[in-house]
Amino acid sequence: MRRKPLVAAVAVTAALTMGLSACGGGTGGSSSTTAAAFNAGVGKVFNPSDAKGGTIRIANSGDWDSLDPADTYYAYSWNFVRLYGRSLVMFASAPGADGAKLVPDLAESLGVPSDNAKTWTYKLRKGVKYEDGSAVTAKDVKYAVERSLDKDTYPNGPTYFNDFLDLQGYTSPYKDSDPNKLGLKAIDTPDDQTIVFHLLKPFSGFDYFAQLPATIPVPQAKDTGTKYKEHVVATGPYKFESNNLGKNFTLVRNDQWDPKTDPNRKALPDKYEVSLNVNADDIDNRLISGDLDVDIAGSGVQPAAQGRVLGDQALKANADSATVARIWYTSINGDVAPLDNVHCRRAVEYATDKVGYQNAYGGPTGGEIATNLLPPVIPGAEKFNQYPAGPDNKGDVAKAKEELQQCGQPNGFTTNIAYRSERPKEKASAEALQQSLAKAGITLNIKPFPTGDYFKLYAGKPDYAKSNGLGLMLNGWGADWPDGFGFLSQIVDSRVIRASGGNTNLSVKDPAVDALVDKALSTTDTAAREKTWVDVDKKVMDDAYVLPGVWAKGLLYRPKNLTNVFVTDGFQMYDYLALGTTRK
Amino acid sequence: MTAPMDVPSSAPEAQPGAVLTGAGGSIQGRSLRQIAWLRLKRDRVAMAGGVVVAVLVLAALAAGVLDKLFGLIPTTAFNQDLIDPDLQIPKGAFGGISLAHPLGIEPTSGRDLLARIFAGSWISLLIAFLATMLSVVIGTLMGVVAGYFGGWVDTLISRLMDVFLAFPLLVFALALAGVVPDNAFGLSGDVLRIALLIFIIGFFNWPYIGRIIRGQTLSLREREFVDAAKSLGARQPYILFRELLPNLAAPILVYSTLLIPTNILFEAALSFLGVGVRPPTPTWGGMLSDAAHYYQIDPEFMLVPGLAIFVTVLAFNLFGDGLRDALDPRAR
Numbered sequence: 064m065r066r067k068p069l070v071a072a073v074a075v076t077a078a079l080t081m082g083l084s085a086c087g088g089g090t091g092g093s094s095s096t097t098a099a100a101f102n103a104g105v106g107k108v109f110n111p112s113d114a115k116g117g118t119i120r121i122a123n124s125g126d127w128d129s130l131d132p133a134d135t136y137y138a139y140s141w142n143f144v145r146l147y148g149r150s151l152v153m154f155a156s157a158p159g160a161d162g163a164k165l166v167p168d169l170a171e172s173l174g175v176p177s178d179n180a181k182t183w184t185y186k187l188r189k190g191v192k193y194e195d196g197s198a199v200t201a202k203d204v205k206y207a208v209e210r211s212l213d214k215d216t217y218p219n220g221p222t223y224f225n226d227f228l229d230l231q232g233y234t235s236p237y238k239d240s241d242p243n244k245l246g247l248k249a250i251d252t253p254d255d256q257t258i259v260f261h262l263l264k265p266f267s268g269f270d271y272f273a274q275l276p277a278t279i280p281v282p283q284a285k286d287t288g289t290k291y292k293e294h295v296v297a298t299g300p301y302k303f304e305s306n307n308l309g310k311n312f313t314l315v316r317n318d319q320w321d322p323k324t325d326p327n328r329k330a331l332p333d334k335y336e337v338s339l340n341v342n343a344d345d346i347d348n349r350l351i352s353g354d355l356d357v358d359i360a361g362s363g364v365q366p367a368a369q370g371r372v373l374g375d376q377a378l379k380a381n382a383d384s385a386t387v388a389r390i391w392y393t394s395i396n397g398d399v400a401p402l403d404n405v406h407c408r409r410a411v412e413y414a415t416d417k418v419g420y421q422n423a424y425g426g427p428t429g430g431e432i433a434t435n436l437l438p439p440v441i442p443g444a445e446k447f448n449q450y451p452a453g454p455d456n457k458g459d460v461a462k463a464k465e466e467l468q469q470c471g472q473p474n475g476f477t478t479n480i481a482y483r484s485e486r487p488k489e490k491a492s493a494e495a496l497q498q499s500l501a502k503a504g505i506t507l508n509i510k511p512f513p514t515g516d517y518f519k520l521y522a523g524k525p526d527y528a529k530s531n532g533l534g535l536m537l538n539g540w541g542a543d544w545p546d547g548f549g550f551l552s553q554i555v556d557s558r559v560i561r562a563s564g565g566n567t568n569l570s571v572k573d574p575a576v577d578a579l580v581d582k583a584l585s586t587t588d589t590a591a592r593e594k595t596w597v598d599v600d601k602k603v604m605d606d607a608y609v610l611p612g613v614w615a616k617g618l619l620y621r622p623k624n625l626t627n628v629f630v631t632d633g634f635q636m637y638d639y640l641a642l643g644t645t646r647k
Numbered sequence: 648m649t650a651p652m653d654v655p656s657s658a659p660e661a662q663p664g665a666v667l668t669g670a671g672g673s674i675q676g677r678s679l680r681q682i683a684w685l686r687l688k689r690d691r692v693a694m695a696g697g698v699v700v701a702v703l704v705l706a707a708l709a710a711g712v713l714d715k716l717f718g719l720i721p722t723t724a725f726n727q728d729l730i731d732p733d734l735q736i737p738k739g740a741f742g743g744i745s746l747a748h749p750l751g752i753e754p755t756s757g758r759d760l761l762a763r764i765f766a767g768s769w770i771s772l773l774i775a776f777l778a779t780m781l782s783v784v785i786g787t788l789m790g791v792v793a794g795y796f797g798g799w800v801d802t803l804i805s806r807l808m809d810v811f812l813a814f815p816l817l818v819f820a821l822a823l824a825g826v827v828p829d830n831a832f833g834l835s836g837d838v839l840r841i842a843l844l845i846f847i848i849g850f851f852n853w854p855y856i857g858r859i860i861r862g863q864t865l866s867l868r869e870r871e872f873v874d875a876a877k878s879l880g881a882r883q884p885y886i887l888f889r890e891l892l893p894n895l896a897a898p899i900l901v902y903s904t905l906l907i908p909t910n911i912l913f914e915a916a917l918s919f920l921g922v923g924v925r926p927p928t929p930t931w932g933g934m935l936s937d938a939a940h941y942y943q944i945d946p947e948f949m950l951v952p953g954l955a956i957f958v959t960v961l962a963f964n965l966f967g968d969g970l971r972d973a974l975d976p977r978a979r
Contacts, residue, residue, distance in 0.1 A: 365943075367943035367944060369944075373734060419725065426733060484921045485921070487940045490937075494756060494927050497723075497927065498723065509927065511921060
């Protein structure tokens with residue numbers, strides 16, 4: 064199976080495999096079930112319980128990027144970090160769409176914007192303590208954000224604060240001349256309970272930044288730099304008992320955590336045991352046998368186990384299939400003739416066999432056929448289909464030929480399709496597209512490129528793509544969090560395209576789209592903002608710069624001992640904060 | 648002048664014992680070629696290998712004609728109705744084997760495996776044969792020149808061979824195949840990729856055969872028939888190509904037969920690593936590479952191209968071994 068990519072090449076965001084999320088979605092958070100059934104953990108709580116105690120056993124097929132909140136960039140890690148750390152804001156521990164809502168955690172309420180969303184203020188809850196009993200102050204949060212800016216020391220973490228805070232040249236608390244190492248002007252701490260962020264430009268979605276693990280407070284006296292990950296000072300209900308880097312670690316109850324300061328956490332188990340670098344197929348087998356409780360990566364079982372689970376009704380009843388905030392799509396390059404004509408691009412949209420595209424990604428288990436960009440799991444997203452591909456979704460050749468006529472290419476045309484050579488699913492997609500477009504007279508030559516340099520030197524380099532006639536380029540994108548900004552800005556805004564390469568927006572160049580993005584960034588009203596992101600999506604589809612393929616899904620297995628199991632749309636995998644166990 | 652392969656009486660290296668055992672009752676003159684053929688015929692394993700090789704070559708030629716000229720082989724036709732939509736593997740047992748698809752079908756796309764193996768044999772064997780020819784031509788030329796002239800020419804060519812043998816071939820092949828554009832040297836598409844593979848495989852394999860030919864030439868050039876040619880005033884090109892080369896025919900033939908399977912494997916390795924012919928054109932190595940992602944849920948898919956490569960390489964090796972034994976009894 065594909066490794067979860069950890070890409071931080073782009074300035075503002077990085078493609079990271081978010082796990083899985085509810086495909087049913089709309090059933091609401093209050094319902095629950097105890098009957099084992101397929102998708103019983105999607106949109107509702109499976110096997111609810113308040114019984115405390117027991118140990119939850121977790122395995123990771125790889126190593127953690129880092130347990131340090133400043134230095135981690137995996138969705139599973141952001142999900143898990145809530146057990147030992149409290150950030151200003153967090154994703155609610157709730158099933159389905161409710162899990163994608165932000166709730167205050169260390170802060171008393173969500174952020175209060177002022178100065179046209181350029182300044183954001185948070186008030187901290189009183190009485191929150193570290194595991195050693197000392198009180199958490201706003202200065203500790205400021206210090207934590209400061210250290211996360213230092214990408215030389217913490218290269219893994221996201222760069223949102225680096226890009227949006229008014230840094231005025233500040234680089235790192237380790238190079239700070241201020242005696243308290245609090246020299247950053249962009250963050251004020253007028254008192255121990257108040258923290259104020261000053262941004263370079265208006266940004267309406269700052270609460271999403273406030274949920275980043277980088278806002279988990281770090282006591283400056285206990286900061287050991289790159290060694291801090293060996294023992295992160297806990298503010299959540301659990302603290303580190305032991306930690307053998309690269310092998311395993313255990314979390315036990317933190318007696319200084321006060322449930323009265325924390326409305327979000329149930330803290331059911333007494334202990335968490337985590338093993339690292341465990342064989343992925345072994346993890347699946349142990350999940351099915353009940354010797355293991357959680358595959359932390361949350362991206363679904365391996366192909367071998369998938370065959371076993373789907374082929375056996377009893378096992379299938381313990382599985383959940385959930386949509387991810389990730390789309391596999393194909394960029395249609397308007398720089399390459401005749402695709403500079405919108406009608407030729409639309410011909411491609413109509414002629415595509417959507418089922419073939421879906422099959423390349425594993426059929427209905429691998430994902431849902433996408434008709435536009437925003438995955439349905441993102442709050443406010445709308446599903447619409449401007450280019451219906453015939454009654455069976457296998458391509459509408461008549462409509463495609465009509466568009467070709469309008470484009471002035473009645474007999475079709477020839478162009479190239481690029482894909483990443485190390486990705487068999489993209490190869491299968493390219494072959495499927497070649498088959499279906501041929502029916503409309505569009506001939507595709509398939510061109511593989513090395514995965515490592517795909518965006519840097521080939522498809523993501525505008526002049527290379529143009530001069531080599533790469534008309535279609537396979538692509539994929541996952542959001543750091545389920546929100547229009549996190550999902551769309553890097554793939555539709557033409558101003559993020561750099562001539563030097565490294566782009567993820569390979570084709571969308573429309574000033575009208577850029578203007579809509581700006582409008583969304585400065586709209587603080589959530590409903591209006593979500594509506595604007597849908598407008599962006601519609602405009603991009605009308606331009607036909609993007610051929611949507613598949614909204615990814617993953618197959619999760621629910622081991623028998625677990626209670627309170629549900630998929631959260633916030634991370635699109637099981638919510639690790641809620642889990643309990645019957646195994647004492 | 649001598650042509651030892653054809654005229655037994657003047658064949659200096661003919662083995663009297665071998666001739667006698669080869670002949671039955673009556674003492675009859677036989678050429679070395681006849682003797683070798685007799686020996687080969689008696690070697691059942693080699694003959695079996697030879698028959699398989701002959702069938703494969705004919706099949707590959709037929710596939711090339713049918714696929715490339717007439718497009719009659721359905722290598723790219725999808726059969727997604729035969730695929731289980733949940734698992735994306737063929738419905739039915741053993742990779743979807745049926746009357747219509749005797750070797751089963753590919754997962755996901757449902758393309759017919761027999762058609763792809765058949766069409767793939769053309770590419771694989773074409774590349775292996777032409778690459779072998781390239782190696783043999785360069786290797787023979789260099790070997791004969793080095794062995795015959797000796798001195799600084801020999802030193803130069805021998806060191807050149809050492810340089811080539813020390814070359815990290817696979818790494819170089821990967822790099823070269825990655826940087827060559829889609830249109831180069833007046834070629835494009837599959838033709839260019841095939842030419843590139845032939846060049847990479849052929850051009851870097853010549854020192855193996857070159858060394859063998861050089862060694863053979865070293866011993867041959869001291870023979871009387873070479874001296875005789877020299878004393879009769881023959882010029883050097885004549886001695887090289889009319890005197891020495893015919894005597895080298897046996898080792899050249901044998902090592903060509905043994906080089907072909909190596910090259911088939913090498914082509915498969917390159918295709919497996921993704922630098923071979925571009926999809927959707929099938930090659931055995933490329934199919935094996937595709938199958939690697941399915942080996943746990945659809946092992947049949949890996950078995951088919953794997954067996955094709957295995958049988959081909961084995962047949963060529965058995966035939967080549969038998970040929971060597973027949974042509975050069977001393978090696979027995």
